Amino acid sequence: MCGIVGLFLKKDDLRPRLGDLLTDMLITMTDRGPDSAGIAIYGDAADGLKMTIQSATPDEHFDGLEETLTALLRAPVRMRVIDTHAVLTLPEGSEAEVRAFMAEKGIRVMGVGDSMEIFKEVGLPKDVAARFGIRQMAGSHGIGHTRMATESAVTTLGAHPFSTDENQCLVHNGSLSNHNRMRRELARKGFAPQTENDTEVAACYISSRLAEGANLGEALDGTLQDLDGFFTFVVGTKNGFGVVRDPIACKPAVMAETEDYVAFGSEYRAFAGLPGIETARVWEPEPATVYFWER
């Protein structure tokens, strides 16, 4: 199964409530995916580069990390620790050096961007949301996922969203059947998936297409030609939010739009608490059709 939620605000009024609204949407989708949960939230742009990292032993790994990185980069680094995750604010241009440092220490990089932060863990969506304080987070748009694993193990890294390039993330309901071949092709292009998970292959595919110059709509359209299997994808970029379903479209999807927001849910239940949902335009996205919004 799996559950997907997404919320893209068209106006700034609801920004302070983004995390709160997304948390309720995510918890409603618990019975579609109780294994693990994750959320990507596009908040305020940092003064530098934001990197979300994760550790199985945060006490050990995060202790003194801010000072170590500041010394390593000879520039101020800020760190905000949130449970097993931490959000670093790094000087521009330091990504490669910091990634190498994290790889050596065994700290996982969840995502990089100037506004995106990613939090995901094994456990019930309500517990995951509470651990990271998602409810208190503000932002312009965000996507979330509740996972019922089918293709790879229930681990933190197997949880969604997957981020495979700056400010990009993807969540998926379904299963891909040609991910091993795609994995090899993407590795040749420099977008090698880091896990055994099929969804990460789709994230890498979209990142590779965007890197080649495609816009979000074109990249999503490409999934219909190049990826085989069942999928409903919801994708976030710095300014955008996109949705695509495979041509068979057996994975459920529903969308709602008002003057204030565009929302995505695996089921209508996820929308029940949204402001103005009673008068929203609610529809089921068509199969093999790309939808995307950019601000």
Added chain:
Amino acid sequence: MQTIDMASTELRELNSTLQAQSKKTDDAEWVIENTRGAHALAVGLDAPIKVTVKGSTGYYCAGMNKQADVHVTGSVGPGVAENMISGSVIVEGDASQYAGATGHGGLLVIKGNASSRCGISMKGIDIVVHGNVGHMSAFMAQSGNLVILGDAGDALGDSLYEARLFVRGKVKSLGADCIEKEMRPEHLEFLADILKRAGADAKPEEFKRYGSARKLYNFNVDHADEY
């Protein structure tokens, strides 16, 4: 009229209350409020009662209906009125996948659009969709009638048996063994009646009829090489 508020009622309590109406008909009208997209609302009914579901629902609303008239004021999730035997289910909004699947009888009316696989394996139900239907609608449909005022998606009526399909708009493509057929007086008469019952503003003459070419009923020895 009785009102059930789902904010303070468990789903099982709602359904068992409605299902218990089969033995008494004093409470003939029910309103269900605060549905918030819940699954399996008003299922397994077997009494001549009227149930109004206010708002939108999730999976399997009004499944296995017998005798009851269920009216949903919002949209419905996958599998509305699945395996209906008799009675009616009317949806003011849209319906998701496989609306009216396997239905044996009764009338299902979708006033908005229905998505993929509408009427899949239908066995006698009548379905009227005021808007469009998605791909693979009436797949393996055995009997009954699917009336579509809008357009039909890909592979309409694939592997069809004896169900009759009527479409006013465009058909994107017909499925295997589904062909257009002549519209005879009895079909126009049937349409006039069902359109009226479904509150649909359309003329029978505007529709085309589709049905089974009956070529898949028996194995064709000329195709032996293809297996």
